[in-house]
Amino acid sequence: MSVRTEVRLWVAQRATAAVLAFCVAVHLVTIIYAVRGGLSAAEILERTRGNVAMALFYAVFVLSAAVHAGIGLRNVAAEWLDWRGRSARFAVMFFSLMLAFLGLRAVWAVFA
Template sequence: MTARLFLVQRLTAVILAPLVLVHLGVIVYAVRNGLSAGEILDRTRGSLGWAAFYGGFVLTVSVHGAIGLRAALIEWGGQGRRTAARVALAAALLLLVLGLRAVWAVVGGGAP
């Protein structure tokens, strides 16, 4: 189990590295001439590409962050394995729900 968590942590890190760079690059590029909510939504609404990019981002962050949180809770928080696993799972679900909700808000329905 631990070896699998380690593998998944490394794989998600490999996926996250380019995603974070693109995310930061887009921020810098998008705000060059000022930025409005309308401008963002014009780009993202109905875009399958951005839905896949940020959907994947959210999914990877949820898994990667939760595994890291589990290790930090055990090493620095003095928590047992069971408590750490439960808190990490809750954090993963929270990140997943909040993240996917945000992705849906910019690429899917909802008032602009």
């Protein structure tokens, strides 16, 4: 890979880490608020159904996690397994796409 691509991946890794830090903090605050308020799972789902803001927030969370995990897995495969090249890129891309697909499917299930 070119130096330019490596730099872009490094920046993407750091940017998604920042987004994930924010999303995790908001998610934990939301959980604490819901638990302290005594909300049941059914009541939480009532509040999330049709809530576009909540769906968009969790979609960003999922997509950031998929990108972040894919880049990290690529680096781990290269450093620990000495696995580089097309097959490694394909496997990591497949993993990231599946992670994004399954996560967005879960977001949709809670939204719809």
